[in-house]
Amino acid sequence: MSKIELNVNGQWQTVDDVPPDMPLLWVLRDRLGLTGTRFGCGMAQCGACTVHLEGNPVRACSVPASAAVGSRITTIEGLAAADGTLHAVQQAWLEHDVAQCGYCQSGQIMSATALLARNSKPSDADIDAAMAGNICRCGTYVRIRKAIHSAATALRARI
Amino acid sequence: MSGFHIQKLDRRRFLQLSGLTGSGLLLGVAVIDSDPAHAAANTLAPSAFAPSAFLQISSEGIVIYATQPEIGQGVRTSIPMILAEELDVAWKDVEIRIASIDAKRYGVQTAGGSTATPRSWNPMRRAGAVARAMLIEAAAREWNVSASECRTRDSKVMHAASGRRAHYRDLAEVAATLPVPDADTLQLKTRTEYRLLNTRVRATDGRDLVSGRPTYASDVRIPGMLYAMYVKCPRIGGKVRAANLDAVRSLPGIVDIFVLEGNGDLTELKPGVALLARDTWSALSARRALRIEWDESSAASDDWPSTLAKARELAPAGGDDATGSDLIAERGDVATAFASAKKTLQATYSYAFLSHAQLEPQNCVARPLAGGGMELWPPSQTPQRAQTAVAKLLGVAEANVTIHPQRLGGGFGRRLNNDVACEAAAIAARAQAPIKLQWIREDDMTNDVVRAGGLMALQGALDARGRLTGWRNHQITFSPDGKRIVSGGTLRADEDFAPLLPAVRITRSVLPWSSPCGFWRAPGASAFAFPLQSFLHEMSIAAGRDHLEFLLELLGEPRWLPPANAGALNTARAAGVLRLAAEKAGWGKRLPEGRALGIAFYFSHTAHVAEVAEVSVDAAQHITVHAVTVAVDVGPVVNLNGAEAQCQGSVIDGLSAMAAQQLTHRNGVIDEKNFDRYALRRIGSEPRIDIHFLQSDFPPSGLGEPVLPPVAPAICNAVFSACGQRIRSLPISAEGFSI
Structure with missing residues (x-):
């Protein structure tokens, strides 16, 4: 058990009594009240808990919080700009009305934003590879793919 | 089709219950299911109406209530659209609010069997048409013209000859004083007249979904809530014979641990061991140290490989x-x-x-109420049945069980059953503490109704x-x-x-x-x-x-x-x-x-x-x-x-x-x-x-x-x-x- 300090969405958070093996997912959800990162499988199979560590997508259910100390952590709650302007990926998700039940979509969006941060014009194969870790039980993949392509276009237009 | 009738709410009750404070009231149209199964609703005096309105129009705005459970099939958007079409309201003027769970007010509230849309079709259309007729009548009286000369479009009543037009918001106060017309006398739109239906409308709660705002039952947090897990026999139907409860109770973060016997119904409350902890991880960690000796004498022995072989012999013969x-x-x-x-x-x-494998594992927050009742936040496709099941389990009147409607992280039929609500209620009742029961995926896959x-x-x-x-x-x-x-x-x-x-x-x-x-x-x-x-x-x-x-x-x-x-x-x-x-x-x-x-x-x-x-x-x-x-x-x-x-x-x-x-x-x-x-x-x-x-x-x-x-x-x-x-x-x- 130890006190750890985490940098979450640009803010330092002190969390007491964190066992060394406690996954980041449960620190975010139970201790910090950031419930947008969702629990699906607990074994990095479904991607519902995807967050960014230093910009890289990781499954928060399988990363100990102690291992995230010192890294910038970004969750779905930290994706929009401070003034509330949505990230281009979030905006594309709205425009394509991607979500059905919506439970997986935080994780899908985090994987998609990480992809577009390193690849401004992903091919369908790039999308398949980057999004393979995120299951959508409702089967919204057709719209996820379209939304990623259109977010990529929107982001390129800004440069 | 089950019957229903449409009534307006009186001004005082409407203000009180809708939470609206604007001046110039106000039209509240309530569609009450008069199915004999919900006969109690018909005995309510109009003044006793709760905020049962499918529709409320006031100087503050136009609110349509979404009454059916949202499991990803889009009914929080589509069913209000049906009313909005007949009302002839501009969709951008509509605020959608989530209705409470209440059979007396809303009739059946179920997401199952692809029934929500067909069941809502006529009541919602007629509620919209009735409200529209009253708004037209209000305008006609204000303008001293014949109602038949007035038309509606995009939340406004218009009188072509005089060029007058008025927004529904501004007509609501007068409309509320008018008698409610018989819906049977009103002409509903024909399909070719639709302006909203059959168009592409985005989900009303899309922004919440893409922003990670608290949305699902599993996102609910209430003060003092303990985090619970409930461990059941891997062989379905097994009972707890013994467990190392004392050893587990002393583990870090564990608040309580106890055995529940179950109520004999495997689709409600199975026997098991409840763990209560200060967070999910403490419960999950302690669970690994939990040793349960199961009595499997009446447990299932279903075996698919041998059953399939037997069936293959039997089928053609x-x-x-x-x-x-x-x-x-x-x-x-x-x-x-x-x-x-x-x-x-x-x-x-x-x-x-x-397996149903809905992506949000089963979970439920429950809070004991004074007098033996319970308040629950279950991810249920049948929230009214959750209320009935929990009331029966606890031996209290249904009125003492409150169900808060939740958006579901997938349903697919799994959540027609209310086992997780029963478990949460039993654990919270025993602990006399607010709890959040969380199943892990392994619980979900092995305790499904397959x-x-x-x-x-x-x-x-x-x-x-x-x-x-x-x-x-x-x-x-x-x-x-x-x-x-x-x-x-x-x-x-x-x-x-x-x-x-x-x-x-x-x-x-x-x-x-x-x-x-x-x-x-x-x-x-x-x-x-x-x-x-x-x-x-x-x-x-x-x-x-x-x-x-x-x-x-x-x-x-x-x-x-x-x-x-x-x-x-x-x-x-x-x-x-x-x-x-x-x-x-x-x-x-x-x-x-x-x-x-x-x-x-x-x-x-x-x-x-x-x-x-x-x-x-x-x-x-x-x-x-x-x-x-x-x-x-x-x-x-x-x-x-x-x-x-x-x-x-x-x-x-x-x-x-x-x-x-x-x-x-x-x-x-x-x-x-x-x-x-x-x-x-x-x-x-x-x-x-x-x-x-x-x-x-x-x-x-x-x-x-x-x-x-x-x-x-x-x-x-x-x-x-x-x-x-x-x-x-x-x-x-x-x-x-x-x-």
């Missing part, structure tokens, strides 16, 4: 004259049809047990002209007691094409199965469409005929089956979607080498759906599904965006299930405990999905389910045409195929 099978339906002279047949064919098909597997042995007879003259179906299904068939495992006498055939004999044999089964997206149909529509293709090939033409001949003259029932199969609508799917997919067109089309039809949940799949198959039996063309007749389309989403999702779900999903029970224990063993389809190589609606003035059908059943047979029929191999087992991985 039991077809016609076998003893021990139950007769489900018999019509015409089947024996003669087969004896005089030019050609006969028989084949046995099987389909596996399936989709029953089964077999069908089919026989068909053809006459000299290649017409289908006889049909036998011997189904193998399951029962815990030899009498009651497991949920979702019952083949109806009129299932699909059976009523169309001149000579039919449907029989059923039942094998023992005690683990709970339940409704899974398109119950029955999701399993039965595959054997029935595949075997029809086999028959058409045996007859040397085109499959589409063979199906159309079977449908015959336009008629209802059974006659004059708008909820029944209509052969003209069936033929309509078959022709449309075939035309749009290019049935009969020249295809590149190795590609082929397959077609299938299914009627379920009052919807007529045909699908054509275009596939190719490689030497390693890997199937590429290039395109699926979907033709749907659900009457009028409500939200085109949502309707297409349900079709796309159903095709992907159908592909996902047929490819590799199966549950394997071994001596009462389910092998597949997480997604590493149970393959949900991931992104990649989705087929092109072309969706075509054959719109009509028939009452609307729901769309959450009926597009799924034809997916597997359409693809398997195409596979046969592409490579000559007939797939007769689901998942197709059992026959060495992959998608």
Whole structure:
């Protein structure tokens, strides 16, 4: 058990009594009240808990919080700009009305934003590879793919 | 249709209950279900109305209440759209609020059986029309003109001759003073007059979903809440004999641990050990140290591999004259049809047990109330039944159980059962503390109410002209007691094409199965469409005929089956979607080498759906599904965006299930405990999905389910045409195929 300090969405958070093996997912959800990162499988199979560590997508259910100390952590709650302007990926998700039940979509969006941060014009194969870790039980993949392509276009237009 | 009537709320109650503070009230129209089952609602004086309004209009705005559980099928958007259409309101002016769970106020609130849209269609249309009429009347009085000279458009009443116009918001106060017209006297819009329905409207809570705002039952946090887990026997039905409770109680973060006996109903409260901790991880860590000795004397011993082997022997043998099978339906002279047949064919098909695997694991927050009541936040498709079940479990009146409506992280039928609400209530009641019960995925997979597997042995007879003259179906299904068939495992006498055939004999044999089964997206149909529509293709090939033409001949003259029932199969609508799917997919067109089309039809949940799949198959039996063309007749389309989403999702779900999903029970224990063993389809190589609606003035059908059943047979029929191999087992991985 130890006190750890985490940098979450640009803010330092002190969390007491964190066992060394406690996954980041449960620190975010139970201790910090950031419930947008969702629990699906607990074994990095479904991607519902995807967050960014230093910009890289990781499954928060399988990363100990102690291992995230010192890294910038970004969750779905930290994706929009401070003034509330949505990230281009979030905006594309709205425009394509991607979500059905919506439970997986935080994780899908985090994987998609990480992809577009390193690849401004992903091919369908790039999308398949980057999004393979995120299951959508409702089967919204057709719209996820379209939304990623259109977010990529929107982001390129800004440069 | 159950009756209902429309009343306005009185001003004082409306203000009080709607929470609106604006001056200049206000119109509240309440649609009260007058179904005898909810007769209590009718005894309420108007002044006693709670905020039951489906619609509230005040100087502050226009609010439509979403009353049905949202499980991803889009009803928080689509059902309010139905009212908004008749009200002639601009959609941007509408605020959607979530209605409370209350049968007296809202009638049935259920997400199941694709019923929410058809059930809401008339009440919502009529509520909108009544409110619109009152707003017109209010304007006419203000302007001293005839109501018949006034029109409405985009939340305004307009009088062309004088050029006057007024917004609904500004007419609400006067409208509220007017008598409520009889909805039967009002002319509802015709389909050609729709301005909102059949357009693309985005989900009302989209921004919450993409921003990660608290949305689901599992996001609920209440003060003082303890985090609970509930450990049940891996063999379904086992009881707790002993456990190292004291050792676990002393572990870090653990607040309490105790045994619950269960209430004897495996779909409500199973026996188990409850762990209460300060957070989920503490509970999960302590759970690993928990040692439970189970009494398995009355636990399930279901075993799928041996049951399947037994069923495979029984199915073909039991077809016609076998003893021990139950007769489900018999019509015409089947024996003669087969004896005089030019050609006969028989084949046995099987389909596996399936998990619901909704992505949000079961969970529920519960808070004990003074006096023995309970407040719950369950992810339920049947929240009213959750209230009933919890009240019964706790021995309190239903009025003492409050259910807060939740958006569900997937339903698919799993959450028609309210076991997690019962568990949460029992744990919170025992602990006398607010708790959040969280199942882990392994709990979810092994305590599901699974989709029953089964077999069908089919026989068909053809006459000299290649017409289908006889049909036998011997189904193998399951029962815990030899009498009651497991949920979702019952083949109806009129299932699909059976009523169309001149000579039919449907029989059923039942094998023992005690683990709970339940409704899974398109119950029955999701399993039965595959054997029935595949075997029809086999028959058409045996007859040397085109499959589409063979199906159309079977449908015959336009008629209802059974006659004059708008909820029944209509052969003209069936033929309509078959022709449309075939035309749009290019049935009969020249295809590149190795590609082929397959077609299938299914009627379920009052919807007529045909699908054509275009596939190719490689030497390693890997199937590429290039395109699926979907033709749907659900009457009028409500939200085109949502309707297409349900079709796309159903095709992907159908592909996902047929490819590799199966549950394997071994001596009462389910092998597949997480997604590493149970393959949900991931992104990649989705087929092109072309969706075509054959719109009509028939009452609307729901769309959450009926597009799924034809997916597997359409693809398997195409596979046969592409490579000559007939797939007769689901998942197709059992026959060495992959998608």
